[in-house]
Amino acid sequence: MRRVGIIVPMGMLLLVAAGRAHHADAQSWEGRGWEQLSPEEQHRAWQNYQRYRQLPDRKRQQLEQRYQQFQSLPPQERQRLRQNYEAYRGLDAGKRREFGQKYERWKSKR
Amino acid sequence: MRCVRAQRWMTTALDDELTGRRRRALDRHLARCEACHRELALTDRVLTALAAVPTEVPLPAGLEQATLRAVRAANAPRAETVGWGGWLEWLGHPVPALAALSAVLAIAGAAWWRTGGPPVSSSVPPVASRSTDAPSTARSAPPTLVAVATERRLVPEPSEPPPDLAAAPDLFVDLPILLNIEKLRNFDAILTTTVDGGTRAPEESGPPSG
Numbered sequence: 676m677r678r679v680g681i682i683v684p685m686g687m688l689l690l691v692a693a694g695r696a697h698h699a700d701a702q703s704w705e706g707r708g709w710e711q712l713s714p715e716e717q718h719r720a721w722q723n724y725q726r727y728r729q730l731p732d733r734k735r736q737q738l739e740q741r742y743q744q745f746q747s748l749p750p751q752e753r754q755r756l757r758q759n760y761e762a763y764r765g766l767d768a769g770k771r772r773e774f775g776q777k778y779e780r781w782k783s784k785r
Numbered sequence: 786m787r788c789v790r791a792q793r794w795m796t797t798a799l800d801d802e803l804t805g806r807r808r809r810a811l812d813r814h815l816a817r818c819e820a821c822h823r824e825l826a827l828t829d830r831v832l833t834a835l836a837a838v839p840t841e842v843p844l845p846a847g848l849e850q851a852t853l854r855a856v857r858a859a860n861a862p863r864a865e866t867v868g869w870g871g872w873l874e875w876l877g878h879p880v881p882a883l884a885a886l887s888a889v890l891a892i893a894g895a896a897w898w899r900t901g902g903p904p905v906s907s908s909v910p911p912v913a914s915r916s917t918d919a920p921s922t923a924r925s926a927p928p929t930l931v932a933v934a935t936e937r938r939l940v941p942e943p944s945e946p947p948p949d950l951a952a953a954p955d956l957f958v959d960l961p962i963l964l965n966i967e968k969l970r971n972f973d974a975i976l977t978t979t980v981d982g983g984t985r986a987p988e989e990s991g992p993p994s995g
Contacts, residue, residue, distance in 0.1 A: 760969055
């Protein structure tokens with residue numbers, strides 16, 4: 676009887692832990708499937724994948740962590756980052772150079 | 786910190802891989818060393834420009850196959866004709882060719898004279914046997930053009946994505962964002978920072994409010 680008293684709570688704990696792990700796993704990689712990407716996005720993903728494969732393991736792990744963080748952001752925040760990226764891409768060479776300098780200055784002041 | 790060490794740490798810092806203490810030491814150095822500050826900005830520009838260079842160039846469909854076919858075609862006749870072709874090349878060098886022919890005729894003539902008939906075994910192997918040896922020589926010849934071309938070929942876009950790409954395609958679509966996430970999160974704050982030692986401090990250091 677005493678043994679049952681230990682086994683039951685432990686089993687419940689394991690079930691809860693397994694459920695959380697499953698949830699976390701599903702959450703970490705939630706996103707679109709390959710078929711849901713537009714041809715342009717598929718092309719971009721393939722190009723970036725080539726680049727990713729050339730990165731060292733540590734950098735890849737870092738990117739995967741960032742991706743998980745990125746996925747967990749509210750949609751409007753993700754949208755804001757995408758807009759910022761598009762804005763950055765729209766900068767000409769001079770503006771990008773200036774942005775780089777500002778970034779360094781900003782970073783040094785943190 | 787000395788400039789040499791600061792410059793050694795710069796690319797690591799730009800990759801966001803410098804540890805906190807080193808990062809702070811580097812920042813302190815950059816704050817008072819204008820030369821290193823410029824160097825860092827330049828390095829960042831170079832790395833950004835390099836990152837923007839496409840590593841793959843889309844090729845017209847069939848170019849790879851056509852190239853490989855052309856290389857094989859260029860290689861194949863050479864391998865087949867090495868036996869005769871190799872000998873025929875001597876025609877382009879008449880003096881050594883005539884000297885060699887004279888030597889062969891002299892040996893054959895001497896043998897004929899001694900035995901009173903055609904030589905049974907000559908020190909010079911018959912041309913036919915060389916011809917059959919030639920392909921094996923050609924086969925053992927190391928790296929062919931085809932092998933080099935195959936090694937260096939560009940990676941074409943596959944019809945089916947590799948498993949890790951298919952598992953999380955958004956990761957790769959958004960890769961540039963992930964690589965520059967700090968800049969993008971603080972985009973507005975960075976834009977409002979002044980370069981000349983600026984009075985306007987960054988408005989935030991954590992995640993922006995939106």
